[in-house]
Amino acid sequence: MTNLFNKKMKRWPAWVVMLFCVVALMLIGTQRDSGPSTPQERIESISQRLACPTCDGESVYESRGAASQAIRKEIARQVADGQLTDSQIVKAIDDSYTADLKLVPGGTGFDALIWILPIVLLVVAIAGLVVVFKRWKTQGSLTATDADRDLVETALRQVSENRDS
Amino acid sequence: MLAVSINAAIGRGAILLGLLTCLSGIAITVAGIRKHDLRALKSAPRYAYLAFAAALLAFIMMERALITRDFSMKYVQQVGSRDTPALFNFTAVWSALEGSILLWLLALTGLIAAVARKFRARVGDELLAWAMVVMFVVGLFFFLLSFGPANPFAMGALGVNDGPGPNPLLQNHILVLFHPPILYVGYVGFTVPFAFAMAALITGRVGEGWLLETRRWTLYAWGFLTVGIILGSWWSYEVLGWSGVWAWDPVENASFLPWLTGTAYLHSVLVQERRGMLRVWNLSLVIATFSLTILGTFLTRSGVINSVHAFSAGSVGPWLLTFFAIIVVVAIFLVGRRGDQLRSPGAIDSPLSREGAFLANNVLFSIFAFVVLLGTVFPLIVEALNNRRIVVGEPFFDRMTMPLGLTLLFLMAIAPVLPWRKASQEVLRDRLFWPAWCGVGALALSVIVGADGWASLAAFALGGFAAGAALRQIALASRRQGWRGVVGRANGGMVVHIGVIIIAVAFSASSSYTRTQEFVMKVGETVTFADHTFTFEGLSLESDDVKTSVKAAIRIDGDSVYSPARSKYIKQGMDIGTPSVKTGFVNDLYITLEGNVRTTDTEARIKIFVKPLIMWLWIGGALMALGTVLAAFPGKRRQPTAPVSADSVLTQSTTDEHV
Numbered sequence: 001m002t003n004l005f006n007k008k009m010k011r012w013p014a015w016v017v018m019l020f021c022v023v024a025l026m027l028i029g030t031q032r033d034s035g036p037s038t039p040q041e042r043i044e045s046i047s048q049r050l051a052c053p054t055c056d057g058e059s060v061y062e063s064r065g066a067a068s069q070a071i072r073k074e075i076a077r078q079v080a081d082g083q084l085t086d087s088q089i090v091k092a093i094d095d096s097y098t099a100d101l102k103l104v105p106g107g108t109g110f111d112a113l114i115w116i117l118p119i120v121l122l123v124v125a126i127a128g129l130v131v132v133f134k135r136w137k138t139q140g141s142l143t144a145t146d147a148d149r150d151l152v153e154t155a156l157r158q159v160s161e162n163r164d165s
Numbered sequence: 166m167l168a169v170s171i172n173a174a175i176g177r178g179a180i181l182l183g184l185l186t187c188l189s190g191i192a193i194t195v196a197g198i199r200k201h202d203l204r205a206l207k208s209a210p211r212y213a214y215l216a217f218a219a220a221l222l223a224f225i226m227m228e229r230a231l232i233t234r235d236f237s238m239k240y241v242q243q244v245g246s247r248d249t250p251a252l253f254n255f256t257a258v259w260s261a262l263e264g265s266i267l268l269w270l271l272a273l274t275g276l277i278a279a280v281a282r283k284f285r286a287r288v289g290d291e292l293l294a295w296a297m298v299v300m301f302v303v304g305l306f307f308f309l310l311s312f313g314p315a316n317p318f319a320m321g322a323l324g325v326n327d328g329p330g331p332n333p334l335l336q337n338h339i340l341v342l343f344h345p346p347i348l349y350v351g352y353v354g355f356t357v358p359f360a361f362a363m364a365a366l367i368t369g370r371v372g373e374g375w376l377l378e379t380r381r382w383t384l385y386a387w388g389f390l391t392v393g394i395i396l397g398s399w400w401s402y403e404v405l406g407w408s409g410v411w412a413w414d415p416v417e418n419a420s421f422l423p424w425l426t427g428t429a430y431l432h433s434v435l436v437q438e439r440r441g442m443l444r445v446w447n448l449s450l451v452i453a454t455f456s457l458t459i460l461g462t463f464l465t466r467s468g469v470i471n472s473v474h475a476f477s478a479g480s481v482g483p484w485l486l487t488f489f490a491i492i493v494v495v496a497i498f499l500v501g502r503r504g505d506q507l508r509s510p511g512a513i514d515s516p517l518s519r520e521g522a523f524l525a526n527n528v529l530f531s532i533f534a535f536v537v538l539l540g541t542v543f544p545l546i547v548e549a550l551n552n553r554r555i556v557v558g559e560p561f562f563d564r565m566t567m568p569l570g571l572t573l574l575f576l577m578a579i580a581p582v583l584p585w586r587k588a589s590q591e592v593l594r595d596r597l598f599w600p601a602w603c604g605v606g607a608l609a610l611s612v613i614v615g616a617d618g619w620a621s622l623a624a625f626a627l628g629g630f631a632a633g634a635a636l637r638q639i640a641l642a643s644r645r646q647g648w649r650g651v652v653g654r655a656n657g658g659m660v661v662h663i664g665v666i667i668i669a670v671a672f673s674a675s676s677s678y679t680r681t682q683e684f685v686m687k688v689g690e691t692v693t694f695a696d697h698t699f700t701f702e703g704l705s706l707e708s709d710d711v712k713t714s715v716k717a718a719i720r721i722d723g724d725s726v727y728s729p730a731r732s733k734y735i736k737q738g739m740d741i742g743t744p745s746v747k748t749g750f751v752n753d754l755y756i757t758l759e760g761n762v763r764t765t766d767t768e769a770r771i772k773i774f775v776k777p778l779i780m781w782l783w784i785g786g787a788l789m790a791l792g793t794v795l796a797a798f799p800g801k802r803r804q805p806t807a808p809v810s811a812d813s814v815l816t817q818s819t820t821d822e823h824v
Contacts, residue, residue, distance in 0.1 A: 010598045018605055022626065025608045029622040044681050051556040057414055057470070059558055062407040064742050069760075103558030105543070110551055114543050118536045118565060125528045129516075136512035 039079050042086065046075050049090050050101045059103055071101075170237040173318040176226035180311050180318070183219030183274065186212050187305035194298045198291055206288045209297045213281035216304055217274040224271045227258050227317055236328060239321035240264060246330030246736060248710035253336035259345045260331035262466055262481065263317035268346060270307050273353040277304055280357055280382070292375065295364035296357075303356050306488050314480045330711065333734040333741045340400035348393030348420060352458045354386020355423060358430075359455035362448050366499035371444060371506050376434055381797050383434075387427045388793035394420050395786030406742040408679065408755045408774040410782060411672070413562035415470040418541045419461025422534055426454040429530035435654075436520045439585060442509040445500060446527070452496040457534075459489045469545060515587040522580035529573050536565045563676075567620055574627035574669060577662055578604070578634045596637070603633025616678070624673040628666045635662040657796025664788030671781035680775040683759065687768045695775040697754060698722055706764045711735065714743075717758045717769050721747055729758040729771070753779040 044061060050071060052063035060068045060075075071093060078089045094101045105111040190212030197205030230238050231245050231254050244257045244264070258264040277300045284293050311317065335341050358379040365375040397420065398410040411417060430450035436443050464470050467482025500507070513520050540557045547555050582596035607629025611622055638659045643650025650656055682694050686701035693699075702718040707730075714732040721727060727745040734741065740761075747754040752775050759770040 007595075010594055014598070015594070015601075018601060021605050022608060025605070025612050026619065026622055026626075029608075029612045029617050030619045032617045038682065040682050041680065049560055051558060057556070057558075059412070062405065062409065062412055064406055064759075100553070100555045103556055104560045104564075105555055105557055110547065111555065114539060114557065114561070115565075117539060118532060121535055122532055125532065129524065129528065133513070133516060136514070139512050 039076075042079050043072065043075050046079070046086050046089055047072055049086075049103055050093060051099075051103050053097055053099050053101060169320065170230065170235050172226045172230035172233070172235050173238050173320060176223045176230070176318040177312075177316070179219045179223035179226065180308060180316075183216050183223070183270070184305065184308035184312055186216045186219060187301045187308055190216065190301040191298055191305065194294050194301070198294050198298075203289050206294050209288055209294065210278075210281035210285045212301070213274075213278045213297065216301075216308075217278035220267075220270045220274040220308075223311070223318075224258070224267055227264060227267055228255065231255070231257050236325045237320060237323075239319040240317045242321040242325045242328045244331050245328045246711075247327050248736075249330040249336060250711070252339070252342065253331060256335065256341045256345075257331045260335045260341075263311070263315045265345070265349075265466070266307060266311050266315040266481070267317050269349055269353060270304075270311055272346070272349045273307055273356060274304055276350075276353055276356060277301070280360075284378075291368050292361070292364050292370050292378075295367045296360040296375075299360035299363045300356060303360070306484075310481055310484055314484055329736040330734075333712070333732070333737055333739045334404060336711070337732070337741065337743060338400055338404050340396055340403070344393060344396040344400050347389055347396060351386055351388075351390025351393045352420075352423065352462075354382065354389055355427060355451075355455045355458055357382040357386065358451045362451040363496070363499065366448065366496075366503050369503060369506060371448075371503055373438055373441065376437060376447070380434070383427070383431065384793060384797050387424070387431060388790060388797075390420065390424050390427065391793065392786065392790050394424060395783065395789070399783060399786075402779070403746065404743070406744045406757050408681075408744070408757075408776055410675070410779070413537075413540070413559050415541050416465045418537050419465050422461055422537055422541075423454045423457040425530050425534040425537065426450050426457060429527045429534075430454060432523045432530075433527045436523050440509075440511050440513075440520060442511045442513065442520070443524075444507045444509055448496075448500060448507070450527075452492070452500075453534075456489055456492050456496075457538075459485055459492065463489060464541065470541070517583065517588045517593070519580065519583045519585045522576055522583050526573070526576050526580065529569055529576070533566060533569045533573075536569070537562070540565070570669065571620070571623050571627060574624065574631050574666070577631040577666065578627060581634045581638045581659065581662070597634070600630055600633030600637055603636075604628075604630030607632075616674075618677055621673050621677040625670055628670040628673075632663060632666045635659040635666070652795050652798045654796045657792045657794070657798070660792030660795055661789050662792075664785045664790075664792055667781050667785030667788060671778040671785060674778040675776050675782070678777050681772065683770060683772045685768055685770050694773055695752075695754075697775075699756075699771070699773060701769060701771060702726065704762060704764045704766060704769060715758070715762045715764055717762075717771060719745070719756055719771065721754060727754075727756055729756045731758050731762055748780055750780055752777050 047060040047068075050060045052058045052060050052065055052068040052071075054067040055063045055065050058065075058068075060071045074093060075089060078084055078092070084092065090102065105114050107115060190209060193205050193212065194209045196202065197209070227240070229235075230241050232251075234245060234247055235241050236245065240261070240263050244260045245254070249257065259268040277297075280300065281288075281297065284290075287293055288297075330336065358375075361375040361379045365371050394417075397417070401412075402408070402410045427450075430447060433443050433447055433450060437447050463482060463485035467485065469482060513524065515521060516525070540562055543557050544555050547553055578600055579597070582593070582600070584592065604626045608622060608626035611625040616622055616625060636659075639650060639656060641650075642656045642659075651660060680695050684692050684694075684699075686692060686699075688701060688703045691698050691700040698721070700720040700723070702720055705716050705718065707714045707716060712732040712734045714730045716728040716730040719727050719729065725747070727747055729745040730743045732741050732743060733739070742757055742759075744755055744757045746756070755774040755776055757772045757774075759772050762769055
């Protein structure tokens, strides 16, 4: 009875209900995605996109150094000013330094390679898998020879003898 | 003061002894293999023990030099100090490059000695003999490093009576005692599977023998690396003051790269053991994992990449790069030479099978490793080719790895329920039903508690799905095998999965829902933030021989007092902030004292971070460690005749499952 109930429950209507629930919940969740809710959180978010100009590979967000404090102050000033978007603030601060402070490489020129290469690798890997699976499919399963069958029979006999003894 | 320190003389002698021992070990073992001389082969373990004794003696002499404040030695002048507390004076050995290599040597030779002891009864076996040779070669390289470019026993300038002590960041938390040694054991642990893989290629015994011999060694190496990484994150969280646990820093990436390929290997090795397939792939993964430990060491110890975690740079770069190149060239040559033998006659019947899922898992882990490696070295490439300096940071890694992480979570949900060979729709529907509802439940709970953002919601849903699949496997195994249901590779692996899922969910929550606010507070003032009250009760001064600290007293919710501080390390002149954390199961309240403060100030800048689910990162890490130990225990032996693959399609829907 339980098994039958279990089987009936797992039929396609239950999966459709599940899918509906997932879509509905995702819609509810993503609709209220509001990003940074306070000016302070906006400052933190922007500071995560800029490198500290004087540190060992830290972002402005991570660094406690004087240069990062100065950049954070500038971000706070821009945020309070309310004139620029986050990306414009990042660009303005990056432009004011000779070093490249952006932590995300650009999507053009040589820097674009960092974005393209992983995608190329993914495409090659998927294509490779498709080719390999096709080859495996056409190759088919190996057929057991009489010698193989003898080997298996001997092994099974030994196992049952060991168990009996 | 002696012109030549006794510590330096004995230490350097020990390094030379280790170097000559490894050299002799290689010569004797190779000669024994060539001449089939069992007596020569039987002596190999003795060389391993002697190399370990030499490394241990060198380590002890360095500790003795630091403890007795032997400032005639350059290294003690660099990292020693008369004022450093005993614990941090002990850990000062690995606080800079030369001492780190010494610790590496100690772990490596200890491991070689352990392997020699474990297999001492079978030293006549050519596979084991070649594995010993490879390990001696690796040992020789590190002894050479320690004897040449990273000599910890060099004499220093005359007349120096004190030093600055270790970097301040390396003397304000107990984890400095645990994180580096554990991480190093993880790194060097991969030498064992690498040595056996190379031995298999040299001898032509490329079957499954070497895999089985090194199964537990690999698992332990992976476990140590995992725990080392988690402890590193914890340490970073407690010390650096920016409230994060992972920043995709080059040093962090250097430890993560071998972890990724090592994890891929632990999965794909199952396909070779069960089906005799993926031989070249598994060999490549083992070689890649070991090579990446060397490449990572090069990147972080040569000074080519700056990192807040590096603490040292030296002239070892060309040596490490050359060694890395030799490993790669020799490995490719050997794999090429055994090409015919490495071909597998089998085939994976369907992508919807356990082995198909492992293959997909391996592809994803490899791409993940490639992204991390590319992001780490890309600034170097741009500088070399374009003569331009760029920084690749957290936003790049987050953007690129997030879809990979989510897909891996999805695979973690699917793979455990898939049978070997082929799965029918009925089987999938049956086995995935309740885990999928667990995912929906997790998603619903997330939405109810206010979660937003599609990536985080997807992580919670997939985490629930994967946890459901893992718990289902444990429940089924426990029903069949009792307490042994959590022991053995498959079942212990499910415990590891649960640990990974907890970490993924906690990481996603802490990254997405951290709330921050900075307050300028007057003494006695109370502020409310995130439903908590924070009262600033004043500043106090504490000083000892090493540092002067200004501490702020912050009372949370009228209860306990927490004291973030800013410390000035006297000798280094460095100003270090130390956060104070109120830890909880739901949220951590992470408080830092900002800016320059004096005890006479009547106000202070206090920054408060509310970090959700941080404690679950450490709980997840502990579960991963526990799962690794459980996986190393022998599980219930399957009857040799018991079925291990899916039944025929006709009977599949009616049979119970077998994992």
